[in-house]
Amino acid sequence: MYLTQSLHRAVRQSPDVPFTVFGARTLTSRQTYDAVARLAGGLLGLGVRKDDRVGLLSLNTDRFCQVTLATAWADAAIVPLNTRWSAAEHAYALTDAGTAVLFVDDPFLPMVPELRAKVPGLRTVVHCGEAPTPDGLVPLADLLAAEPVDDVHRQGDEMAGIFYTGGTTGVPKGVMLSHRQLHITALGTLLHTKLPRGGTSVLAAPAFHLAGFAFWIVGMLADMTTVPVALFDPVGILRTVQEHRAKQTLLVPAMIQAVVSHPEAGNYDLSSLELLAYGASPISETLLTRARAAFPSAKFLQVYGMTELSPSTTLLLDADHDDPVLRRSVGQAAPYALVRIVDEKGNEVPPGTVGEIVAKGDHVMLGYWNKPEETAAAVRDGWMHTGDVGTMDERGYVYVVDRLKDMIVSGGENVYSTEVENVVAKHPAVAQVAVIGLPDDRWGERVHAVVTLAPGATLTVEELQAFCRQEIAGYKCPRSLEVVAQFPMSGAGKILKRELRAAAARS
Structure with missing residues (x-):
């Protein structure tokens, strides 16, 4: 499996169906295929070679999707950057990853001079927004005018990207994930939860976060049109779901709270939504009740994991939300995962006993970029030590109690x-x-x-x-x-x- 595979399938089976819709811009599978092939050609023209890292500092847009696919097409790895970081944080990640080419969206143009000053290896900055391109930057149009190239079909255990997370030592860690790992979780989630197919998927959670990134992959595998939402806004989400008759979206509980609490929430038809996935934290009983009333046709899915687990390792299904005890859990192990609660020595503890949550499977990261010692500390005998403290009941439901890493x-x-x-x-x-x-x-x-x-x-x-x-x-x-x-x-x-x-x- 590989990131560009869904696009290849879509262009053969449904070439004129929209692949992405962003604002007034709708691109079919055929148009997206051409854009990605040309962007990949442009990347090669900029000197990008096998296994190089390409930085991406962008809000949720169709260009985010295209650049990510083009990077894989050109046999390189994507480095999505947290859009809420400071210039100093971006500079650290770009330097750490050895990134020579960076794509920058409109809101982040003012950071470019500082990034160039702080990242000596950054040789090319590509402007992928809609505003006029500043001097010294390469407009995206130049890459889109390049000759299209064939997909190298980068896949399997080859690295798809480096996804930076906050570091307990004060600096971010780059989590290396392969094409196989990203698709193991996406396919397992599709299989286990019987998610909808076809229609529209609203990409509301930030795509630089692996939760949003992985949800985008799920949507592509399910033959859905992706509708990216650049900035979270409760009314914007309500309007997008109604206008596009969206079938699924992923929000964190804080987003759900903002949407259902908005005074205009009742003015929108949200009956098309068949799945509302959420993560980052369990949902309160009060919020769950309000959310189910606001999205009457939606099934609810809680996803628990971390970037290092591509990103999910347990799933709390819709039926589990009906049980007042189970809905306080983060669900059971996903089909591709083994999950245990262990003591300080790594020994599994009996049900109901507090210990550290660990996970094993093909979804466990390749490792931390340039940090072999931290990789060895986190992944022991194939088990990813999450740093979360929890318990597991007799049926395998996991309950998060606290966080070892604060x-x-x-x-x-x-x-x-x-x-x-x-x-x-x-x-x-x-x-x-x-x-x-x-x-x-x-x-x-x-x-x-x-x-x-x-x-x-x-x-x-x-x-x-x-x-x-x-x-x-x-x-x-x-x-x-x-x-x-x-x-x-x-x-x-x-x-x-x-x-x-x-x-x-x-x-």
């Missing part, structure tokens, strides 16, 4: 506390810092900073946010701040974050 999930985005702490600690008013996640009605969790101050110093949350935005994305910046006289400490001199969370819960 990861915060805010609005569907993974935020690592260590990364935020490294930035907050640089503020001259801060003597010591600990960052934790606190429950939040809107975001699921919010980033909360607890600090002790330098003598005579003062600090407001607004001042801290402005400081942090210079180095990290806005969603990683603390949304709340607490100043304490001292931290609860362990005997080893470590801050006891569990006590900080408990104190916040009592207040």
